[in-house]
Amino acid sequence: MPDGPQRRSAQAAPPQGSMAFRLLGSFDARVNGQELRLRGRKTQALLAALAMAGQAGEARSRLASLLWSESDDDRARATLRQSLHELRGVLAELGGAEGFSAERDTLRLHPVETDLRAVQEALDQGRIHPLLQQRTALAQSLLEGFEDIDPAIRTWLLGLRRGLTRQWSRALEALMLRAEAPVAERLDAAQALLRLDPTHEAACREVMRASHIAGDTAGALRAYETLWDALALELDMEPAAQTQALVAEIKAGAPAAPAPAAPREKNPVRLAILVPPFMALGVSPERAHLVDGFRHELIACLTRFREWFVVDGPTLPQIASEMVRVGTQMSLEVRAEEAGGQLGLVLLLRDEASRVMVWSDRFTLTLEDWFETRRKIVSHIAVSLLGSIATARLAETHTVPDVSLAAHDKWLRGQAIIRLFRPEDWQRAETLFNEAISEAPSYSPPYSSLVQMDNAVHIAHPGMRRSRARELQAIQRAEQAVALDPVDSRAHLCLGWALAMAKRYDRATTHMNEAIKLNPLDPWTLVAGALFNAYSGEHDRAAELAAESLTLSAAPNAAHWVYQSAIAYLRGDDALAAEAAGRTLSAALPSRAWHAAALFNLGREEEAREIARGFLAGARMQWYGQEEPTDEAIGSWLLHLFPIAKERDWSRLRQGITGAGIPSAGARHHGW
Template sequence: MAKRHVERRLAAIMATDVVGYSRLMEADETRTVRSVRHLQSSILGPKVAARGGRIVKLMGDGSLVVFNSVVDAVDCAISLQSRLETRRKNQRVDFPLILRIGINLADVVIEGEDLLGDGVNIAARLEAAAEPGGVCISDLVHRQLNTGRRSDFLDGGEISLKNIAHPLHVWHWRDAPAIRPSAGSLARPTSIAILPFEYLGGSPDQAILSDGITEDVISGLARFRSLTVIDARSSFRFRDKHSDLDEIGRKLGVTYLVVGSLRRAGERIRIVAQLIEAASGMHLWSERYDREVQDMFAIQDEVTQMIVSTLVGQIENADVRQALRKPTTSLVAYEFYLLGLAHIRSYGEDDNQHALTMFSAAIERDPHFGLAHAHLALAKIALNGYANSPSDVLDEALALARKAVALDEGEGGCQRLLALIHVNRREFELAERHYRRAYQINPNDANTLVQMGGLLARRGKLDEAMEWIDEGFRLNPFPPPWYSAALGNALYLVGRYEDAAAALEELPSPGPFTYARLVACYAQVGDTIATERARAQLLELCRNFSTDDFIRRGLLLERPEQLDLFRQGLLKAGLPP
């Protein structure tokens, strides 16, 4: 049997680890795994390669990297942490990953693809001793740096490291970010989150009803300006999780939580709802409702009314009636509508077609269901390329969205989706009018805030645009991916190209138009390596890419100077005109 090649040499070893990885996996396993893979392939890998390092091992949430010099290792670590801090600032949420990094200098044994030796263990212990977002280096590493770089580190003295016999003198990067407290530390007296109602017993495919009740209670509460209501997308991240309620309250930034359950047996439904003070766990109110299935919407009305009464006291009867409006009287239509929502929010190849089918079925069961008409309009343009849809599809979508508003004038979601149709028809004045109307109806709809911010950016109202987008991220601290697209576009237009790229990199399934934006961002920053990588990915997806075609079809911008700004970035990257 051939012997494996063994190499001994002096090397700088960098160990990294994701802070709170187990907690993140518990909260959202799929998104955590995707984010770690993105970190490793799109950020860590290029940073290491640019400084001549080699990734020896990837270990789920951590990595082991070897460099020929401590200067390269330290420069890579600081560059990596600085980049991640930029991403955290841009995303307005605590989900972008936080790393600890440790660096040691030692003789190591390189055997095949593995790295062995006590120096490797010490690097791992230094990583554990680092602050979140920080870099911890050994004294030996510190002494190898030049005077300027040494001043970037604070003396951490001698510390004892786990399973290391002797104390070690360490240094900490002085500019490590003070990781901001999660949104939960900013709780407001009248802020509330409704956690997904638990479905108990019966056919699993009926559990969608409990999700529907949860979303409708959120929608009802969100119409009251005196409440800050967390978006459903963020609340639903805590489905089936066993976190303490005070921890959930801190993560979501709320004082009050509503928890509940639904049990369906034949034609009977039992709903239990509880209002809880998150920090103390004190139950402020609870109620049980036993009803026939056909009374389900009356139950939702009662739950909403009781929660609001407990939190904000006396509310005018007219406002209560507005919050207790029913989306449909047909349970079957409602179930089709919920299935449509599940598809329109997903990114599968056939999801838009399935969404269109479900919304059409909902309308067949209830022709007066306004939200189903509005979402059918969205599904039609999504299936046909949004703004690039044929004119007859855009006309049909506009007619559906207008009908939705006529059927349900007081539903903010209908107004918002009508505005979105106008955006894709490049009718920006009408779009802004309907977004403002949607906001008047429901000021706590984070989707309206972010979409409105995106529109204002397209219209050149950049300062106001960022205010709307910031508020949308605050109300929805665990946002859907498309928020990043709106944020990235706005940041590019204000000239924050590196920040714009960091936002766009969050999109899970980038297409040609996203890669084109990334190319423009990198080119404007002057990052030639990233520019070439994104350019190659773009041309692989779209071999006949044309800058003029992208400007015409891929950008919904009102001002000529904004179009020129994108054209400048694309041409600077060497893309064909």
């Protein structure tokens, strides 16, 4: 990149309107070879975000919520307009105005060359970019120094950096393990991998072997010591048995030959599922690829669930020794059989320690609609596994006192408690989550669970009102959960709801969309995203997600039907709302009010009033409010529960419950 008149004169002039950005390290932007100077760091971050978005561009609402997350939506959009005004002016001065387009909903910047894209393109072509060979922790330098300009920017950057580290690590691993490559090229890949991730043991072993073969025993031992220090500092663990055995061989002077091992997943996990090769009985050779394709799809689906770590291979040896803190190890054995133009699958989930069968099921795949059937089945399997593993773990700890449980099991037990929505058990669940955090401060799920409680405490406790302090606490906890695990869909879902409760709808949309993107085959994620869209007035999108969640749900529970009822009601489908609400007798109390409102709108007034009377009586019996539980107080409490963005949608709920006999005098939209 030219940086002065003398150097520019020796080079051809850049094409008119060309843009070149440095995103790795300190931010730098050039237009037609001239430095693009912007006053505000947030405007610089805006420019960087547009450069990374490419031709697809970025939504105005997402950028506003990303850069001004602590402002309300109107103020954030107004500040965004000011930054865009500054950006247009500077681009015009440098002759780059044509590269910026601002549509009603989307902003784009093109064409832009970035060092980030150059590194990725080199890896895509099987090459190692010089930056990966020269710099340490390159992915962690993305937009260095921008972390403190906004909490949402910090969360966003943590996720991007972690994702880049993982993506580039996989590409370098592939280069390092390429059997046909010269030893020098494999060593270059291993060294670049260690610069990117100093805790990568497979890369360290490759460097140790290469150094030993070259007669550089001191270099091999130095690489091992560096790895030891990095693992102790970052993960509080020692090198794996395989690595320690290699260093012992080197110290003993034994000959070593390059023998790459499977790369280890860096992040510690608490449960591992082994998916060995499928057994294929009577499957014709021309259809064997379908079985392999299904296995690949199943593994890809299972890896989206953060409750476990998926091991693709015949055994669990190295993962078990390197991930010693994994509490449970399970194997998913699958047998495929072909008969009459169909493929039958028998699945068995077994606990490796006890050899107890946890879950089993049988599925049939028709070859005519292979892809659609495969998509549905893998999601059913994943959700069934989720429930079966949770049930098995709870059964194991059922007679164990809470205080004796490990962090993961405390979180699991707390989740089981809050799903029952019983106010009398609320404090016990909160205690379990806090104890789990004390034992494992970097474990994200308990933070998300506390956010769930913050978001729902006023729903579980009739008469309790939402408070600004609790809303802010929920946002802070949720941001911490996302920071600890930026690719956990649960954390993004909880942050989205926390922001919606605080009426920060634009920023909430960003995290809700991210949750769905991270786990698009989880019915609960989809139905939660659907309800959020219904509350936001996006009823077509809500209906689409709600239908998809039902398609993927083998047996929707009562909470699922509560969401479906509210989604249908807000878009005006009272018949479907009433039908869904009729399945929710064991769900939270407010669902009865939605049921009564839907029945009233359908003209079934007597049924509506009977359900409304039951709702009022139930609220009085469970009242936690400081005011007297009059019908008016109960109605006012009910109408403040839900983060409904559009007044017209909120008014429709108010009219329905009022007609059914639940008073709403004095209640107003956003009256909290």
